[in-house]
Amino acid sequence: MDAASHLGVVVDLSPTHWYLSSTRTQHNARPLSLKSFLSHLLVFLNSHIACKDENTLAVFGVLPGRSIMLYSSTSESSGNPLDKADANTYRPFKVLDATVMRTIAEHVENLGPSDLEIPGELVGALTKSLCHINRITTTSSAHANGQTASIDPRILILSVSPDQSLSYIPIMNSIFSAQKLRVTIDVCKVYGSESVFLQQAAHLTGGSYLHIDRADALLQYLTMSFLPPPGIRQLLSVPTQDKIDFRAACFCHKRIVDIGFVCSVCLSIFCQPVPVCSTCRTKFPIKTLQRLNAARPAVTTPTAAATPYIRSPASLPSSNAIKVGAVNGSQAAARNGLR
Amino acid sequence: MPPRLVENYNGDDSDSDVDIFGDFDAGVKGKGKGKGKAIDRGKKDKGKGKAKEQSYAWEASYTRSWDTVQEDEAGSLQGAVEDLIARGRRRRLLAPAAAIRRAIIRHLILLLDLSSAMMDRDMRPTRFDLMLQYAREFVTEWFDQNPLGQIGVVGMRAGIGERMGEMSGNPQEVLKAISERHKLEPTGEPSLQNAIEMARASMSHLPTHSSREIIIIFGSLTTCDPGNIHDTLAECVKDRIRVSVVALAAEMKICRELCDKTGGQFGVALNEGHFKDLLFELIPPPAQRALSTGPNARGGATAPADLMMMGFPTRLPDTSPPSLCVCHSQLKSEGFLCPRCGAKVCDVPTDCDICGLMIVSSPHLARSYHHLFPVKTYQAVRSLDDTPNASATCHACARPFKDAPQPMAGATGEGMSPLGRYRCPDCQNDFCAECDVFVHDVVHCCPGCGK
Numbered sequence: 001m002d003a004a005s006h007l008g009v010v011v012d013l014s015p016t017h018w019y020l021s022s023t024r025t026q027h028n029a030r031p032l033s034l035k036s037f038l039s040h041l042l043v044f045l046n047s048h049i050a051c052k053d054e055n056t057l058a059v060f061g062v063l064p065g066r067s068i069m070l071y072s073s074t075s076e077s078s079g080n081p082l083d084k085a086d087a088n089t090y091r092p093f094k095v096l097d098a099t100v101m102r103t104i105a106e107h108v109e110n111l112g113p114s115d116l117e118i119p120g121e122l123v124g125a126l127t128k129s130l131c132h133i134n135r136i137t138t139t140s141s142a143h144a145n146g147q148t149a150s151i152d153p154r155i156l157i158l159s160v161s162p163d164q165s166l167s168y169i170p171i172m173n174s175i176f177s178a179q180k181l182r183v184t185i186d187v188c189k190v191y192g193s194e195s196v197f198l199q200q201a202a203h204l205t206g207g208s209y210l211h212i213d214r215a216d217a218l219l220q221y222l223t224m225s226f227l228p229p230p231g232i233r234q235l236l237s238v239p240t241q242d243k244i245d246f247r248a249a250c251f252c253h254k255r256i257v258d259i260g261f262v263c264s265v266c267l268s269i270f271c272q273p274v275p276v277c278s279t280c281r282t283k284f285p286i287k288t289l290q291r292l293n294a295a296r297p298a299v300t301t302p303t304a305a306a307t308p309y310i311r312s313p314a315s316l317p318s319s320n321a322i323k324v325g326a327v328n329g330s331q332a333a334a335r336n337g338l339r
Numbered sequence: 340m341p342p343r344l345v346e347n348y349n350g351d352d353s354d355s356d357v358d359i360f361g362d363f364d365a366g367v368k369g370k371g372k373g374k375g376k377a378i379d380r381g382k383k384d385k386g387k388g389k390a391k392e393q394s395y396a397w398e399a400s401y402t403r404s405w406d407t408v409q410e411d412e413a414g415s416l417q418g419a420v421e422d423l424i425a426r427g428r429r430r431r432l433l434a435p436a437a438a439i440r441r442a443i444i445r446h447l448i449l450l451l452d453l454s455s456a457m458m459d460r461d462m463r464p465t466r467f468d469l470m471l472q473y474a475r476e477f478v479t480e481w482f483d484q485n486p487l488g489q490i491g492v493v494g495m496r497a498g499i500g501e502r503m504g505e506m507s508g509n510p511q512e513v514l515k516a517i518s519e520r521h522k523l524e525p526t527g528e529p530s531l532q533n534a535i536e537m538a539r540a541s542m543s544h545l546p547t548h549s550s551r552e553i554i555i556i557f558g559s560l561t562t563c564d565p566g567n568i569h570d571t572l573a574e575c576v577k578d579r580i581r582v583s584v585v586a587l588a589a590e591m592k593i594c595r596e597l598c599d600k601t602g603g604q605f606g607v608a609l610n611e612g613h614f615k616d617l618l619f620e621l622i623p624p625p626a627q628r629a630l631s632t633g634p635n636a637r638g639g640a641t642a643p644a645d646l647m648m649m650g651f652p653t654r655l656p657d658t659s660p661p662s663l664c665v666c667h668s669q670l671k672s673e674g675f676l677c678p679r680c681g682a683k684v685c686d687v688p689t690d691c692d693i694c695g696l697m698i699v700s701s702p703h704l705a706r707s708y709h710h711l712f713p714v715k716t717y718q719a720v721r722s723l724d725d726t727p728n729a730s731a732t733c734h735a736c737a738r739p740f741k742d743a744p745q746p747m748a749g750a751t752g753e754g755m756s757p758l759g760r761y762r763c764p765d766c767q768n769d770f771c772a773e774c775d776v777f778v779h780d781v782v783h784c785c786p787g788c789g790k
Contacts, residue, residue: 173705
């Protein structure tokens, strides 16, 4: 591949979840500490800039309540005078390692005990990374006037914390802007449960979503699946995504729902029938409310709420029969209620 | 009759510096950022008063365009040009951000004139070819911005209306309907009435909460109708169909009346570029306010709203074990699972064949959310006196800010910051001009506060 590629890495540095990841429990048979994670990551970052001389890199950290830029290979001030020339190390590697580690250390030092509860600012890091890519692509196309301006940008998100349903809309907005900029978003879920929003991000931008089974082999996963740029990946067989959950977060309680009630005017999603849309102040007819309320119990039974993860095609017929019966019953009830 | 002058349209022959903005706009559009721009423009056009104040280009007084450009110390013009570009971007952002109610579930019939007048060569290569080319781009962009909408295509030729494509929510099907040039060969006289009646009939079954629109691309100066077209017009008003016309030849009284009475937009294309502009102005969802305040409002009632139950499915990968789908009874691996009954359907959006639940993919809905929650406009920072420890770099892209205020060419104000800093009113972070535009036009989410 001739085109240079730009990689934006968004690293989730949530202290709570890294603690959980590093402790050995029944479910977490192969713990991975932040320290060993960072050494895996630095090797991966080094190999990215080693792949091609023109490759650029930007690293963003997600901390509780804020997001920071850890390293950018395009900013001129990154060359720090404190590190002396080392005959055994390639200088860009050293600069990269030192800058990333130093910035992380600085910011982690400043964390207080109150920060442990605040969720990480993934959206901030993602949008910053997009702004950075926007700047690089626009300025480079202005300079080179389209001849060698084809930088191939992509973003890799290394996530350990679960979804923040509060940030559903901003994440979706970032995904659509990534689509517009033709940025591929790859997601590597290092620890924790599947992330619905990041699955959608990878699916919509044509990236790959990888939930790794053996955290101690992280570097292997990173180099095999995320090092080759999207152009080359067509020739390799990169792991494809399994099921994708298209669930959304409701606007009223920020719950993640699989059946929602949608305002026909503004398309806001609610988890229960509401008389007035909280977004556009539209009043809904009382008949609709009655009908939907009557249909609802069948929807929000505990089994229906708990099944989405374990639902598999093989188990369908039986669940079909039960649920369809329940639904029909509720519709009949709704009709009776209206009379 | 002379066409109405459209704001911020630059003719090819104008030699003022405004051309810089024109070029820039074209550049932005080429990168697929047309969305924000088109919306802003739509907003501007809503304030018609502004357009009326402006005189026609040939009536305007002589402008000394070179006075607005000033050289810097080194005698270079680059600073001045950059300043002008930044000003142009910023101006688009300052469009009024008042709340407007827009239609989101849109139904549109594209009425294409296929009469012999379309073979005229005043637009290159012919009106017909240009119309097809723009119609294709229009459809693609329209579905990008109105993912839940549906488009049907009707052609008018040889005195009748001809259905080219059924109402469909799939861009590929619509594009297929207008892809085969030989099937659309223009001939005969057009009939506005027949075509509008056909379009009206194909939208009669739609639910009440959806918006109905007709967009007519009209190249002829005559229409050959079987009855009184004013009856058709009255029916359109009654059915709340919004008719917009892009005329290629000249203004016709009946076309103007169709648009005015139904709340649509009318425009006469001056040249190829203007044709595209007029057509693409119709892409952003129309404000529903215009309908209710228009002459056709029935007692001020807005379109009735409803709450709909929708399910968000799970997508099965290609590698899953094959099973029968409920819509075609075919053995397939990939598909979507209905969240209520677990049935497998081939494509979304659709209604589940088993339980009747409307199944949509949530990203489809989410595409429209930036209309609902726009990012607050950033304030231009005039001086750093009240913020002692201001950050040295842009909060989003980490580009260092200018230290000293840049001398501004021309009048200050217009929301320009001499320091190149724009501050979010919520999180008090500073952003550079480029990120300001990018955040408001594309991302719709502030990197500082994440909202």
